[in-house]
Amino acid sequence: MATWKIDPAHSEIEFKVKHLMITNVTGHFAGYDATLNSDKDDFSDAKISFEADVNSISTKNSQRDEHLKSPDFFDTSKYPTISFQSTGVKKKDDENFVLSGDLTIRDVTRPVDLDVEYTGTLVDPYGQTKAGFELKGKINRKDFGLTWSATTEAGGLVLSDDVRLALAVQMVKQA
Incomplete structure (x- = not known):
């Protein structure tokens, strides 16, 4: 069993x-950890666990970041982490997979599927074996208790319910 971090x-x-409803706000998490375990070189049997520190959230706007940490959204004083635990991998071809798993936000766990593109494995100049992956998916924030909403004076929504996820991940094989 190979372990990757x-x-x-x-x-x-x-x-x-x-x-x-006219522009996107992009945010990211600076603090996170992930482990991948796999017996197969093509990762078709991968088991993945991921955890993000919600207090590390950044949208390049400190006022908005503090609002996201508040009880209106993530309520980081009660729920400081977001976690994902894989439940299965479906190989579509040599480079594309569907990763299924349980995503937990605010102590609410829901199944999600993520599209995964395997971008390759190589040994870097320092002798470390690395593998790259691009993951994409979409969740409804209200499914996880992130129900804050507001409308504009004209009656339009301030925030969409859909949240698009985009992860560019480099994993390092552990000795």
């Missing part, structure tokens, strides 16, 4: 939410 210096964990 995420390389945070070469990975990005991002999300996008429509604001005023």
